[in-house]
Amino acid sequence: xxxxxxxxxxxxxxxxxxxxxxxxxxxxxxxxxxxxxxxxxxxxxxxxxxxxxxxxxxxxxxxxxxxxxxxxxxxxxxxxxxxxxxxxxxxxxxxxxxxxxxxxxxxxxxxxxxxxxxxxxxxxxxxxxxxxxxxxxxxxxxxxxxxxxxxxxxxxxxxxxxxxxxxxxxxxxxxxxxxxxxxxxxxxxxxxxxxxxxxxxxxxxxxxxxxxxxxxxxxxxxxxxxxxxxxxxxxxxxxxxxxxxxxxxxxxxxxxxxxxxxxxxxxxxxxxxxxxxxxxxxxxxxxxxxxxxxxxxxxxxxxxxxxxxxxxxxxxxxxxxxxxxxxxxxxxxxxxxxxxxxxxxxxxxxxxxxxxxxxxxxxxxxxxxxxxxxxxxxxxxxxxxxxxxxxx
Amino acid sequence: xxxxxxxxxxxxxxxxxxxxxxxxxxxxxxxxxxxxxxxxxxxxxxxxxxxxxxxxxxxxxxxxxxxxxxxxxxxxxxxxxxxxxxxxxxxxxxxxxxxxxxxxxxxxxxxxxxxxxxxxxxxxxxxxxxxxxxxxxxxxxxxxxxxxxxxxxxxxxxxxx
Numbered sequence: 153x154x155x156x157x158x159x160x161x162x163x164x165x166x167x168x169x170x171x172x173x174x175x176x177x178x179x180x181x182x183x184x185x186x187x188x189x190x191x192x193x194x195x196x197x198x199x200x201x202x203x204x205x206x207x208x209x210x211x212x213x214x215x216x217x218x219x220x221x222x223x224x225x226x227x228x229x230x231x232x233x234x235x236x237x238x239x240x241x242x243x244x245x246x247x248x249x250x251x252x253x254x255x256x257x258x259x260x261x262x263x264x265x266x267x268x269x270x271x272x273x274x275x276x277x278x279x280x281x282x283x284x285x286x287x288x289x290x291x292x293x294x295x296x297x298x299x300x301x302x303x304x305x306x307x308x309x310x311x312x313x314x315x316x317x318x319x320x321x322x323x324x325x326x327x328x329x330x331x332x333x334x335x336x337x338x339x340x341x342x343x344x345x346x347x348x349x350x351x352x353x354x355x356x357x358x359x360x361x362x363x364x365x366x367x368x369x370x371x372x373x374x375x376x377x378x379x380x381x382x383x384x385x386x387x388x389x390x391x392x393x394x395x396x397x398x399x400x401x402x403x404x405x406x407x408x409x410x411x412x413x414x415x416x417x418x419x420x421x422x423x424x425x426x427x428x429x430x431x432x433x434x435x436x437x438x439x440x441x442x443x444x445x446x447x448x449x450x451x452x453x454x455x456x457x458x459x460x461x462x463x464x465x466x467x468x469x470x471x472x473x474x475x476x477x478x479x480x481x482x483x484x485x486x487x488x489x490x491x492x493x494x495x496x497x498x499x500x501x502x503x504x505x506x507x508x509x510x511x512x513x514x515x516x517x518x519x520x521x522x523x524x525x526x527x528x529x530x531x532x533x534x535x536x537x538x539x540x541x542x543x544x
Numbered sequence: 545x546x547x548x549x550x551x552x553x554x555x556x557x558x559x560x561x562x563x564x565x566x567x568x569x570x571x572x573x574x575x576x577x578x579x580x581x582x583x584x585x586x587x588x589x590x591x592x593x594x595x596x597x598x599x600x601x602x603x604x605x606x607x608x609x610x611x612x613x614x615x616x617x618x619x620x621x622x623x624x625x626x627x628x629x630x631x632x633x634x635x636x637x638x639x640x641x642x643x644x645x646x647x648x649x650x651x652x653x654x655x656x657x658x659x660x661x662x663x664x665x666x667x668x669x670x671x672x673x674x675x676x677x678x679x680x681x682x683x684x685x686x687x688x689x690x691x692x693x694x695x696x697x698x699x700x701x702x703x704x705x
Contacts, residue, residue, distance in 0.1 A: 186703065191700075191704060446552070450570075502703060527567065
């Protein structure tokens with residue numbers, strides 16, 4: 153059968169993820185030290201796992217409210233108020249989702265008509281552009297630059313505004329660059345959003361893992377933004393709960409209601425076991441998050457130091473668990489550099505281009521890996537770039 | 545902040561050399577060495593040991609916990625007697641507790657008879673020891689923060705977005 157005629161044109165047009173291509177190359181090689189992961193190396197803290205087990209023991213195996221357990225929504229409301237200084241009603245303004253990925257998809261589907269333009273900044277998480285395309289909206293890229301440590305500039309957003317502009321996606325701290333925004337930068341972006349009547353999707357998934365500045369800093373706090381922001385957050389990164397698939401959206405009731413319409417038919421509700429775990433995470437997970445954060449910060453400082461010492465230009469990222477060194481001086485493309493690093497030194501790092509064209513010249517190295525592994529990886533990388541310099 | 549990190553690292557892993565500690569904390573090797581020397585001088589750091597999973601050791605030694613009630617002394621409180629009891633080679637840890645007993649000793653000896661000997665012939669004869677209660681260790685699951693049977697290594701995706 154000619155399946156390509158059966159697949160929807162929209163889906164058919166979405167290119168294969170660059171990450172998946174690279175994954176195929178890495179898989180099957182022994183002794184690879186991977187800096188290519190996108191999740192914590194820590195296991196979920198035990199009290200959170202215990203809460204999931206206890207929930208099963210008690211026989212909590214049913215559906216929950218489409219919105220999520222009210223006890224969890226109440227806890228999210230307190231947590232979000234504490235962290236982001238933003239008030240959301242547990243009854244009508246919080247929706248529990250299957251990871252931020254689902255929440256992002258719901259928000260885009262709830263907002264976009266075919267042909268609407270959604271502005272987002274690259275390099276970025278790989279799902280934004282395809283998720284926008286799947287709603288038949290138009291992805292509009294704003295490139296971020298090394299000179300601003302990859303924080304998006306308001307004037308670059310303003311330059312992309314057209315009558316069709318409807319949504320702006322922001323992600324701070326940013327995957328893959330680790331970028332954080334300053335209050336001034338966010339305020340300027342907020343002005344552009346208000347002037348052009350944009351809805352802003354604030355992907356806050358790495359917020360707690362902010363090492364420079366206020367982890368709770370968000371566009372939602374800027375003047376005029378509460379009514380036009382959908383705050384998306386989850387448990388995967390800070391609480392090391394990727395496999396639980398837990399996220400949530402906070403927004404005015406009308407927007408949550410629209411997202412709910414899709415969620416109730418597509419997903420029904422997030423898994424109850426994961427919701428029980430998430431509740432424990434919010435209520436008693438704080439110290440474990442702090443402990444992990446101290447470890448990430450130590451590793452970040454080490455990676456930045458080593459990379460710069462070996463000649464790669466690498467800014468110290470303000471958050472997340474990635475460093476994004478500049479490799480242009482070696483005259484190789486990101487892809488060539490990553491492939492040779494893998495083949496010659498068994499170190500896997502993701503080419504910057506997997507996160508957008510303007511990622512060319514950069515490499516994403518995740519430091520959510522045991523310190524001794526990072527040490528070996530950095531030694532191997534040092535001998536690799538040493539050879540590149542000699543060959544040049 | 546650097547010193548706090550140094551302290552935490554040393555507490556969690558005694559294998560780290562001054563070089564390792566320097567790389568992890570960003571302090572220079574000289575700073576690390578100087579700080580360790582200072583902590584030793586102050587008596588903060590008292591040594592380092594391997595954590596042994598006793599159940600895996602061939603001809604493993606016997607461990608037991610002994611709860612000890614003692615009579616506080618005028619002027620000295622519990623300290624003099626506690627220190628005196630702690631000095632015995634069999635005693636590998638000794639702390640004063642609130643609650644239904646005063647001292648909790650951990651003892652390690654070659655066989656169970658030696659525990660009995662220590663309790664009856666040594667401990668109970670000490671002036672000021674009121675009573676003891678002995679608990680033999682059957683199996684160990686965790687020691688000093690190190691879990692002996694922890695998580696299995698699951699398949700973690702080597703590359704993920």
